[in-house]
Every structure is written in structure tokens, then in C-alpha cells.
Amino acid sequence: MKKIYYYPLFIFLIVFLADKIACIPVLLESGRRHYKAGQNILLGINPVWNADKAKQSAGSTTVSMFGSSRSYLFHEWKEIPLKENYFSKPIAIETRSVVKASDFLLNYLLIRSMxxxxxxxxxxxxxxxxxxxxxxxPFTFKSKSEELILNSDELVSILPYLEGEGRRNVLFKILFPSYNYHFQPLLAASNISKGKKVEEETLFVEMIALMNEKQPFDPKNVGFPLNSFSPQDYQARIIDYTNQLVKNDILRNYSYSPNEEGAFHATIDYLEKNNIPTVIWEPTVHPYFLAERKKITGGNHFQELKGKYISETSENIRTLSFVQNPLECDVYVDASHVSPVCIPEMADRIFAIAKTIPNFKN
Structure with a gap:
């Protein structure tokens, strides 16, 4: 009977050994899953950082932006007209690090990659x-953690900030890398017999998009002042789009994610530990969508989490909310985005806050 107690250990050792065999590079590269979009961005971002590092060495003040489509509006300005000269050196604003539909986990990983x-x-x-x-x-921690294949260093760094299913999943990926890489033995055998590895058909396409130069916005697509939407445009861009976001997109079946909070917390800790001057900002949205979102989320998470994780005496981090302190620019493209014509005011206010950061040097 005592021998029975050893069976689970024996099975675990067999699985553990098989996993380690699968991690032999030639096997792993022949049998792992194809990389997906977010992975390709992480793999391809290094040339961007190297270029920015060179600009910094040449005397520019470098600014790296991270966020969603609401931050992507900065990508539509090659040069932003500022009211003041906030910096003593030429400024180089990097927006290729902005990823539409991004989340806290992807932003954390991109910041670490620098x-x-x-x-x-x-x-x-x-x-x-x-x-x-x-x-x-569809764009938050659970989906991104399933999409991304992280290395052991990245997995270990995020583990302490997670809980529940997210923590168990990451721990399992650390213990069994073949699970992390979605290793398929039959695919590996087939590719090895043909002398092939997993091909990255999407990498080139993703990098072309990532490396694009800033594109000026189309003057025809600047949107409308708050009270100047036609009835048809208001219905389509504000009401219908809000309904789409609430029912089928970023607010669908809203459930607060402690693991998203954990990824945000991990980012704060990384920025503080490495003394990286940072402005964390909250974009505004159209008042109609703002009211609908508040009914769902409560509307106060930014204030709660900055109070929880960011010290008022921080030497590195400052915050700015355009929800709490609205823009004078009240032009909107749709329910979820202000117009790109609002970017100069946004940049002025962000950079004015940046100058108050004790560790900020330009």
C-alpha cells in the first residue's frame, strides 16, 4: 500500500522530465505555437529603443508613451506646438510604443523591455x-496572458502581483515551460522531419505597422465640438458607439480584475525602483460615454489606485486626470476619443506636470 503513495510523485517526475526534454531549443522552436500580435510587438520593439537611446545620447530629451488608442492620437502629430518651452533640449516623443487596445500587462512588459x-x-x-x-x-490581462509567450524572467517578475487563476496560470507556466510555449509534440516531429521551424508570417506585417513614421491626421477627421454634432453623427458616433463599447467591447460584462490592478501595481514598482520619471494620465471621453461608464465602473478607480500605490512624496511619479480636470478643448471624434486637435493642450499639461517631478532631468 505504501508504494501507492509514490505513484503521484512518479507521474509528476515523468511529466516534469518530458517538459524539460520539450524545452530543448531545437524541439521547442519546431513545436511551439505561432507568435501572435502582442508577442511580435514585444519581439520587435528593441530597434525602437535603440533609436531612442541614440537620440538621447545625441542630446535630445526622450519621452516614451504607453497606452491605447486614446494615446495613439499623439502619433498623429509629427511636431506638437507647445505654449511653452518646457525642456532645455530638443524633445523626441516616441509613440510607436503606443498599442491600440493595449492593457496594463502589455505596457508593463514594454516598459521593462527598455x-x-x-x-x-x-x-x-x-x-x-x-x-x-x-x-x-477582449484586451485585458486574461486575454493577453493567453496570447503572450513570456520568458521565465518576465513570469517571475509579475507573479507576486497576481492572485487566483492568474497566479496559478503563471506559476504553472514557470514550472512547465512547454505549457507556456503551447508545445505540440506532433507539430515538432513533423517540422523536425522536414527540417523546418515554426515560421513567423505575421512578424514582418506587425513590424511595418510598428515602425511607421508619425502620420498627420486628416483635417476631415477632426471630429466635432461638443454641441455641434448633427443628429445623425451624434447617433452613430456617440450613442451607437457607446452601446457597442458597453455591450460587445471594452466594457462588456464588466468585472473588476485584481490581476489588471496587479499589473498596474507592478508597473508602478518598476518605475519607482528604477527612478524613471513618469506622468500617469487619465484621458477624458465624451460626456455621454463618461456617464454610462461611471454607471458601470463607479468612475473612481484612478483616484483609488493612485492613492493606494503612488506616494504623494514620490520622487518619480506624478498623475493627471482629464476626467477630474477637463480640457478646454471639447472636440470629439467619437464617444471614446477626443479629437487630435486637442493634443497640443494635453501635451502642454502633461509636460507642465512632468517639470514638477524631482528626478526629471532634461
């Missing part, structure tokens, strides 16, 4: 949008 290359920008500008905390959103 440090791996020994690059620290003069300023990080990080977006906080409440929808990023929705566990049921």
Missing part, C-alpha cells in the same frame, strides 16, 4: 483608462 537594453527615457507618459480593469474585456 531596461533590458539599458535605456531609460527622460520621461515616461503612461495612460490609465478604467476599461483596462475589466476582466471580461
Amino acid at each position: 531596461g533590458k537594453l539599458g535605456y531609460k527615457p527622460n520621461l515616461v507618459v503612461l495612460e490609465f483608462s478604467e476599461e483596462m480593469l475589466n476582466e471580461k474585456s
Whole structure:
């Protein structure tokens, strides 16, 4: 009977050994899953950081932006007209690090990727949008953690900030890397017999998009002042789009995600530990969508989490909410986005806050 007690251990050792055999590089590269979009961005971002590092060495003040489509509006300005000269050196704003439909986990990983290359920008500008905390959103931690294949260092770094299913899943990936890489033995055998490895058909396409130069916005697509929408445009861009976001997109089946909060917390700790000057900002949205979102989320997560994780005496981090302190620019493209014509005011206010950061040097 005592021998029976050893069976589970024996089975575990067999599985553990099989997993380690699967992690032999030639096997792993022949049988792992194809990388997906977010993975390709992480793999391809290094040339961006190297270029920014060179600009910094040449005397520019470098600003790295991270966020969703609400931050992507900055990508539509090659040069932003500022009211004041906030910096003593030429400014280089990096927007290729902004990923539409991004989440706290992807932003955390992108920020860490700079440090791996020994690059620290003069300023990080990080977006906080409440929808990023929705566990049921198609673009948050649960979906990204399933999409991304992280290395052991990345998995170990995020583990202490997670709980529940997210923590168990990451721990299992650490213990069994073949699970992390979605290893398929039959695929590996087939590819090895043909002398092939898993091909990355999507990598080139993703990198073309990532490396694009800033594109000026089309003057025809600047949107409308708050009270100047036609009835048809208001219905389509504000009411219908709000309904779509609430029912089928970033606010669908809203459920607060402690693991999204954990990824945000991990980001704060990384920025503080590495003394990276940062402005964390909350974008505004159209008042109609703002009211609907508040009914769902409560509308106060930014204030709660910054109070929980960011010290008022921080030497590195400052915050700014355009929800609490609205823009004078009241032009909107749709329910979820202000117009790109609002970017100069947003940049002025973000950079004015940046100058108050004790560790900010330009």
C-alpha cells in the first residue's frame, strides 16, 4: 500500500522530465505555437529603443508613451506646438510604443523591455483608462496572458502581483515551460522531419505597422465640438458607439480584475525602483460615454489606485486626470476619443506636470 503513495510523485517526475526534454531549443522552436500580435510587438520593439537611446545620447530629451488608442492620437502629430518651452533640449516623443487596445500587462512588459537594453527615457507618459480593469474585456490581462509567450524572467517578475487563476496560470507556466510555449509534440516531429521551424508570417506585417513614421491626421477627421454634432453623427458616433463599447467591447460584462490592478501595481514598482520619471494620465471621453461608464465602473478607480500605490512624496511619479480636470478643448471624434486637435493642450499639461517631478532631468 505504501508504494501507492509514490505513484503521484512518479507521474509528476515523468511529466516534469518530458517538459524539460520539450524545452530543448531545437524541439521547442519546431513545436511551439505561432507568435501572435502582442508577442511580435514585444519581439520587435528593441530597434525602437535603440533609436531612442541614440537620440538621447545625441542630446535630445526622450519621452516614451504607453497606452491605447486614446494615446495613439499623439502619433498623429509629427511636431506638437507647445505654449511653452518646457525642456532645455530638443524633445523626441516616441509613440510607436503606443498599442491600440493595449492593457496594463502589455505596457508593463514594454516598459521593462527598455531596461533590458539599458535605456531609460527622460520621461515616461503612461495612460490609465478604467476599461483596462475589466476582466471580461477582449484586451485585458486574461486575454493577453493567453496570447503572450513570456520568458521565465518576465513570469517571475509579475507573479507576486497576481492572485487566483492568474497566479496559478503563471506559476504553472514557470514550472512547465512547454505549457507556456503551447508545445505540440506532433507539430515538432513533423517540422523536425522536414527540417523546418515554426515560421513567423505575421512578424514582418506587425513590424511595418510598428515602425511607421508619425502620420498627420486628416483635417476631415477632426471630429466635432461638443454641441455641434448633427443628429445623425451624434447617433452613430456617440450613442451607437457607446452601446457597442458597453455591450460587445471594452466594457462588456464588466468585472473588476485584481490581476489588471496587479499589473498596474507592478508597473508602478518598476518605475519607482528604477527612478524613471513618469506622468500617469487619465484621458477624458465624451460626456455621454463618461456617464454610462461611471454607471458601470463607479468612475473612481484612478483616484483609488493612485492613492493606494503612488506616494504623494514620490520622487518619480506624478498623475493627471482629464476626467477630474477637463480640457478646454471639447472636440470629439467619437464617444471614446477626443479629437487630435486637442493634443497640443494635453501635451502642454502633461509636460507642465512632468517639470514638477524631482528626478526629471532634461
